[in-house]
Amino acid sequence: MRELGRLLTGTEAGLVAESLEDGESLTSAIGVIDLAKKAKVTDLVAGAGLRFKTEILAAALRGIEGARSTTRAVDTIWTMPGHLAQSGGLTTSLASLVDDARQSVVCSTYNFQKTSGMWRALRGAVERAGVSVRVYIDAEANEGGGPGPSTAEVAAWLSPGTVLQTKRFEGKRVRNHGRFLSIDHRFVVVTSANFSWSAEYGNVEFGVVIDDARLAARIEDEIRDAEPYLYEPPARA
Amino acid sequence: MRELGRLLTGTEAGLVAESLEDGESLTSAIGVIDLAKKAKVTDLVAGAGLRFKTEILAAALRGIEGARSTTRAVDTIWTMPGHLAQSGGLTTSLASLVDDARQSVVCSTYNFQKTSGMWRALRGAVERAGVSVRVYIDAEANEGGGPGPSTAEVAAWLSPGTVLQTKRFEGKRVRNHGRFLSIDHRFVVVTSANFSWSAEYGNVEFGVVIDDARLAARIEDEIRDAEPYLYEPPARA
Numbered sequence: 467m468r469e470l471g472r473l474l475t476g477t478e479a480g481l482v483a484e485s486l487e488d489g490e491s492l493t494s495a496i497g498v499i500d501l502a503k504k505a506k507v508t509d510l511v512a513g514a515g516l517r518f519k520t521e522i523l524a525a526a527l528r529g530i531e532g533a534r535s536t537t538r539a540v541d542t543i544w545t546m547p548g549h550l551a552q553s554g555g556l557t558t559s560l561a562s563l564v565d566d567a568r569q570s571v572v573c574s575t576y577n578f579q580k581t582s583g584m585w586r587a588l589r590g591a592v593e594r595a596g597v598s599v600r601v602y603i604d605a606e607a608n609e610g611g612g613p614g615p616s617t618a619e620v621a622a623w624l625s626p627g628t629v630l631q632t633k634r635f636e637g638k639r640v641r642n643h644g645r646f647l648s649i650d651h652r653f654v655v656v657t658s659a660n661f662s663w664s665a666e667y668g669n670v671e672f673g674v675v676i677d678d679a680r681l682a683a684r685i686e687d688e689i690r691d692a693e694p695y696l697y698e699p700p701a702r703a
Numbered sequence: 704m705r706e707l708g709r710l711l712t713g714t715e716a717g718l719v720a721e722s723l724e725d726g727e728s729l730t731s732a733i734g735v736i737d738l739a740k741k742a743k744v745t746d747l748v749a750g751a752g753l754r755f756k757t758e759i760l761a762a763a764l765r766g767i768e769g770a771r772s773t774t775r776a777v778d779t780i781w782t783m784p785g786h787l788a789q790s791g792g793l794t795t796s797l798a799s800l801v802d803d804a805r806q807s808v809v810c811s812t813y814n815f816q817k818t819s820g821m822w823r824a825l826r827g828a829v830e831r832a833g834v835s836v837r838v839y840i841d842a843e844a845n846e847g848g849g850p851g852p853s854t855a856e857v858a859a860w861l862s863p864g865t866v867l868q869t870k871r872f873e874g875k876r877v878r879n880h881g882r883f884l885s886i887d888h889r890f891v892v893v894t895s896a897n898f899s900w901s902a903e904y905g906n907v908e909f910g911v912v913i914d915d916a917r918l919a920a921r922i923e924d925e926i927r928d929a930e931p932y933l934y935e936p937p938a939r940a
Contacts, residue, residue: 528766537774644909672881
């Protein structure tokens with residue numbers, strides 16, 4: 467069974483399982499598999515004594531399919547005015563995700579306002595022992611002087627957490643427009659929502675929260691690798 | 704096996720599989736299961752002849768876990784200046800996703816510029832037989848008069864596809880800030896990127912593409928339900 471898992475892609479395993487579940491014979495179900503692998507698959511299935519136990523075989527194949535996917539769950543996160551959003555979570559719930567962080571919060575936003583639930587939640591994370599906080603924000607959108615805090619104020623508020631703002635790259639200002647959170651290197655939020663009251667209550671905003679540690683690691687690594695080129699600590703206020 | 708699938712949650716199945724894979728006995732592995740279910744689980748496993756075939760049982764449990772998740776794959780989509788993004792796809796690839804649509808494109812953006820790859824790709828989708836196109840955009844961000852097209856121009860360009868802009872709700876302008884695509888009721892993109900050149904080439908933008916038909920349906924249904932309250936067709940140009 468382990469060898470079968472090494473041999474088949476997740477998609478192949480899923481397709482064969484689907485055919486078996488639909489009542490097809492093994493011979494017919496493995497029609498979708500790459501010709502070079504087919505004979506080997508037949509041998510392995512026979513060796514495991516599952517030639518005619520198609521129900522167990524289908525379950526095992528679903529297992530291979532599942533094991534190849536590292537995503538455990540995806541849920542939607544909406545903001546809509548007037549409580550119109552009926553399914554999934556709300557953007558306001560992101561603050562609770564941060565409240566639950568026990569190891570780390572890595573996040574990115576364009577605009578960071580004190581009116582956001584994140585203002586309090588990220589400060590709380592910084593204050594908890596053992597939780598590291600790293601925030602990427604846009605320099606121009608948070609220059610201060612307007613209603614919002616400057617990047618230096620954000621950095622002071624979230625100290626000793628790390629706040630990084632965009633710098634010039636190849637002669638141009640970089641705009642940090644991505645919004646994501648990675649919590650405890652496991653839960654990933656991708657959203658259109660800035661860290662602001664309008665994003666949490668007023669606009670139509672959409673995002674997803676994904677339970678996938680491998681995805682979390684990829685995102686954290688990618689932006690970390692770009693750090694020397696695109697980001698810098700804000701100058702002190 | 705089917706009965707076991709009905710009885711266990713995805714999380715329970717995954718936890719028991721993990722324990723079995725770590726070499727624990729069945730008795731120990733099912734320690735995590737709700738007490739009321741435990742005896743029934745033992746009976747079902749024995750009935751299937753898998754009491755001591757823990758490897759097959761673990762695979763089948765992974766199957767239950769996998770079947771409970773409807774997500775097949777998640778990939779990242781970045782924009783970074785200067786080709787810094789090294790993993791996953793690029794925001795420019797979203798146009799190809801639209802090019803590949805064979806049934807439908809439902810999408811939402813804040814800002815829609817002709818400089819975006821989406822301008823051509825969505826027009827192409829509208830022209831293909833059997834592909835329905837539905838676009839939600841922000842009214843204020845696309846008033847026309849500036850560099851970008853007005854909502855009326857977008858609607859004319861994508862006719863006979865449907866373009867809907869935000870309207871007033873409870874006395875206030877609604878801002879459509881969410882950015883997503885749902886392709887063929889199956890592939891879901893969630894991104895910070897507007898439909899514009901800067902989003903596709905200049906900024907730091909982040910998104911994910913998720914292969915999950917159930918998620919696609921939920922998102923399409925949710926925004927469709929909100930349509931009468933938040934959106935309206937643009938007035939003719």
